[in-house]
Amino acid sequence: MTGPGLLNRQRRRRIIASMFAFSCAAAATLCVVVLFLLVGKIFSEGAAWLNWDFLWNLPSRHPEKAGIKTALAGSLWLTGLTAVISLPVGIGAAVYLEEYAAVSRWKKLFQINIANLAGVPSIVYGILGLAVFVQLFTLGSSLISGALTLSLVILPIIILATQEALRGVPDSIRHASYALGATRWQTVRHQVLPAAMPGIMTGVILALSRAIGEAAPLVAVGAMAYVPFVPSGPTDQFSALPIQIFNWAARPKAEFHQIAGAAIIVLLFVLICMNVTAVAVRHFYGKRVRW
Amino acid sequence: MVMDRRSLLPNSSKKQTVTTYTMTTTEPIAMDDPTTADDAISRVPTVPVNPPIAQSENSASAEGLPSANVKLVTRNLRFFYGSVQALSDISMSIPVNRVTALIGPSGCGKSTFLRCLNRMNDMIEKTRVEGDVLLDGNDVYKPGTDVVELRKRVGMVFQKSNPFPKSIFENVAYGPRLTGINGRAELQEIVEKSLKRAALLDEVKDRLNDSALRLSGGQQQRLCIARALATSPEVLLMDEPASALDPASTTRIEDLIFELRERYTIVIVTHNMQQAARVSDQTGFFYEGQLIEVGPTRQLFTTPTEKQTEDYITGRFG
Amino acid sequence: MRFADTTVSLASDDGITGGVTRFRYWFERAIHVFLFACAGISVLTTVSIVFVLLVESVRFFFDVSVFDFLTDTKWTPLLKPQHFGILPLMCGTLLVAFGSSLIAIPIGLGTAIFLSEYAPPRLRDVIKPLVEVLAGIPSVVYGYFAVVSISPLVRSTFPSAGPFNAASACVVVGIMTLPMIISLSEDALRAVPRSLREGAYALGATKFDTTAHVVVPAAMSGIVASFLLAISRAIGETMAVTLAAGATPKATLNPLESVQTMTAYIVQISQGDTPAGTVEYRTIFAVGLALFLSTMVINLVAQGILSRMREKYE
Numbered sequence: 064m065t066g067p068g069l070l071n072r073q074r075r076r077r078i079i080a081s082m083f084a085f086s087c088a089a090a091a092t093l094c095v096v097v098l099f100l101l102v103g104k105i106f107s108e109g110a111a112w113l114n115w116d117f118l119w120n121l122p123s124r125h126p127e128k129a130g131i132k133t134a135l136a137g138s139l140w141l142t143g144l145t146a147v148i149s150l151p152v153g154i155g156a157a158v159y160l161e162e163y164a165a166v167s168r169w170k171k172l173f174q175i176n177i178a179n180l181a182g183v184p185s186i187v188y189g190i191l192g193l194a195v196f197v198q199l200f201t202l203g204s205s206l207i208s209g210a211l212t213l214s215l216v217i218l219p220i221i222i223l224a225t226q227e228a229l230r231g232v233p234d235s236i237r238h239a240s241y242a243l244g245a246t247r248w249q250t251v252r253h254q255v256l257p258a259a260m261p262g263i264m265t266g267v268i269l270a271l272s273r274a275i276g277e278a279a280p281l282v283a284v285g286a287m288a289y290v291p292f293v294p295s296g297p298t299d300q301f302s303a304l305p306i307q308i309f310n311w312a313a314r315p316k317a318e319f320h321q322i323a324g325a326a327i328i329v330l331l332f333v334l335i336c337m338n339v340t341a342v343a344v345r346h347f348y349g350k351r352v353r354w
Numbered sequence: 355m356v357m358d359r360r361s362l363l364p365n366s367s368k369k370q371t372v373t374t375y376t377m378t379t380t381e382p383i384a385m386d387d388p389t390t391a392d393d394a395i396s397r398v399p400t401v402p403v404n405p406p407i408a409q410s411e412n413s414a415s416a417e418g419l420p421s422a423n424v425k426l427v428t429r430n431l432r433f434f435y436g437s438v439q440a441l442s443d444i445s446m447s448i449p450v451n452r453v454t455a456l457i458g459p460s461g462c463g464k465s466t467f468l469r470c471l472n473r474m475n476d477m478i479e480k481t482r483v484e485g486d487v488l489l490d491g492n493d494v495y496k497p498g499t500d501v502v503e504l505r506k507r508v509g510m511v512f513q514k515s516n517p518f519p520k521s522i523f524e525n526v527a528y529g530p531r532l533t534g535i536n537g538r539a540e541l542q543e544i545v546e547k548s549l550k551r552a553a554l555l556d557e558v559k560d561r562l563n564d565s566a567l568r569l570s571g572g573q574q575q576r577l578c579i580a581r582a583l584a585t586s587p588e589v590l591l592m593d594e595p596a597s598a599l600d601p602a603s604t605t606r607i608e609d610l611i612f613e614l615r616e617r618y619t620i621v622i623v624t625h626n627m628q629q630a631a632r633v634s635d636q637t638g639f640f641y642e643g644q645l646i647e648v649g650p651t652r653q654l655f656t657t658p659t660e661k662q663t664e665d666y667i668t669g670r671f672g
Numbered sequence: 673m674r675f676a677d678t679t680v681s682l683a684s685d686d687g688i689t690g691g692v693t694r695f696r697y698w699f700e701r702a703i704h705v706f707l708f709a710c711a712g713i714s715v716l717t718t719v720s721i722v723f724v725l726l727v728e729s730v731r732f733f734f735d736v737s738v739f740d741f742l743t744d745t746k747w748t749p750l751l752k753p754q755h756f757g758i759l760p761l762m763c764g765t766l767l768v769a770f771g772s773s774l775i776a777i778p779i780g781l782g783t784a785i786f787l788s789e790y791a792p793p794r795l796r797d798v799i800k801p802l803v804e805v806l807a808g809i810p811s812v813v814y815g816y817f818a819v820v821s822i823s824p825l826v827r828s829t830f831p832s833a834g835p836f837n838a839a840s841a842c843v844v845v846g847i848m849t850l851p852m853i854i855s856l857s858e859d860a861l862r863a864v865p866r867s868l869r870e871g872a873y874a875l876g877a878t879k880f881d882t883t884a885h886v887v888v889p890a891a892m893s894g895i896v897a898s899f900l901l902a903i904s905r906a907i908g909e910t911m912a913v914t915l916a917a918g919a920t921p922k923a924t925l926n927p928l929e930s931v932q933t934m935t936a937y938i939v940q941i942s943q944g945d946t947p948a949g950t951v952e953y954r955t956i957f958a959v960g961l962a963l964f965l966s967t968m969v970i971n972l973v974a975q976g977i978l979s980r981m982r983e984k985y986e
Binding site for chain 3: 076079080083088089090091095104105108152154155159160173175178179182183184185186188189190193194215219222246248269272273276277278279308312323324327330
Binding site for chain 2: 165233235236237238239240241242243244245246249253254257258
């Protein structure tokens, strides 16, 4: 190899290296740009339509009269019911797996099953909800059917997050409790769960914010875009914010796209509030408990 | 402070009993600290009536003891982690209101033995126990034994202080609460009494509602002792309680152990031979899962009968 | 299962066991059963999904032969003459999955490499939360973005594209799966031990050499797993695809045409008023079964790769 040839090769390698670094940086920039484009577009379309009437009006065929009152109410109902159903079950399952189940093949099977459930498309849960809750249990296309279905969707998320939080509680705490004559449940109830609570709450809030944004399973169990009344109980028919957004976005008229944008702003606002709560919970408790 | 502590002791007069064997173990602090010197006198066993706590390695003599003076007896205790045998045929008796120290190199099985006594090893998967552990003559491994009740009678303090992430008060009150005591006044009384016995009350009485995690390491360990005392145990197991502490805190814990033996039967695991010599009445030497030798502390440290014991205490290994 | 240790066993008569109350025993036992039931619900969910999909699909296949289902090239369950060939739906799904991977894989991997190898920590602390925000945005919002932004962009670039087209679905699903690829790949890259990098630097390798020839190959299994999970997510993606790609079941590979994915078909039937019990209604279970099986197989493979990778580094 001669001198100039070596130099050439070195230069080429340097160029390739800097191009590689540049493309990686460009890819990262692109991700951020897309996020800003997305949010920017939503606000430019919807912000003008956002006002008090929009929040308090019933859905309508005329975009200028349409509002999200029933959809918002439906989403709140759904979130509440889903929380009530999925929290005890999800936390209970995680406690069983972390604190009760012996390290065994069974536990591994549970674990694989949960990881797998987390990857099942949400529309498949919708089909399950349709067949089991709507048809078999004859609950109809009601809030409770929707909430049960959403609970199944977010159950794996809650279980995995809770397990993570329980694993963060040092064994010394459990041993101390057992050594004082506590039973297994007393140890879990009085020591382990309280210590793991910040982590569990964070996971639960994130799971619920996933539930608020889900539309596919609700479509399958028969949520409707046009519900002219606010649901008064779990057996009522319902709409939900994502359903309303889907319906408006699917229409060709530009005004509907604009009010869909306004509805998305409301939805994102709710999601941001929940995430801020999650971060605050983590921050607040994170300071107090340190092992 | 030290005088205070002494006055806390309910029957300090009882301590001034005659001795059959005297303290000869070197104890530097004893010389320049009058209180400790005082302790040194009181260190003498109150029940020298049965010096046969000195046993040979084959401790059939354990069963020959008048049972009133023996709190815990193990007979041919074996312990397995899976297929690995961690303890082989440990037979030992632990006299009432005495401090029994267990010494030996790391991994010799002394902690495992300790954890067999209140069945904490039950928590570990794939372990197996053979042989008997008798608490006041009752086998604690008998099917149908209430482990929860056993652990209330046999308290434990761990190597690393492990306070619950709660207030000082709640830490101590946890045990009594488990037994259904909920009255605030009653709990307050128990908490204060326990903290007092653990020589911690004076330091924390104004901040019982502060987080236990804010206490210093030594205070945390004494809190853990107070917490264990709150369930009124008969036996107190201590697994290297001072190994993570600075010398000053260690001294406090040792003084405390010495006082506690008035009321409790204490078994302490330690890797520190000086500590064993300072605080215990009886010492057992463990090596590779076997109890090589057990006897009165002074005797074990001055005239060990076994070669391995001698090698260990003279620092030839471990 | 072991109950013996801290769960209380029943009382006997000696001193140690005297304090046991039957109540505490049964209470502990009841709690144990309740918690076991909670964990059991997750298994029951899987079993129910399989059972429901299988039973309804079997009934579906009484009316439609499996052979027709797999080989017919037309899918027109709601029109006469009815055809029940899943190929067009499969084709639509695969087109979107493939197209979205083409977008998400290079951008996602590039971002992951940037975050793990190149970005200064401060920049990383800014970009990572933003990527997480991207992951938290609901699917229907992405669908909206496809309708109002991406589709018009595609149409202005390729005038032959319709208002609904597979290309905009590919782009939007690509964006949606980015966070998954980024976070999992970055985890895999960061799990590569320092010693390996230092070994490469010690041989005189540049940052690029180390990254491209040592770190990325070492993290390859985790990276591949992230690709697989992203593809599985793309296959199961519903609302965004329905809004972007339309509802025209067509066995085409042209991304400018409107297609229908399996998920979009299920939405279409769910929104209509197809009466339960009819063969048209049962189509969603047969399609659901195909969807469930394909995502499950991919997920299991990815989980397998990930768990083997974890073992390797522990």
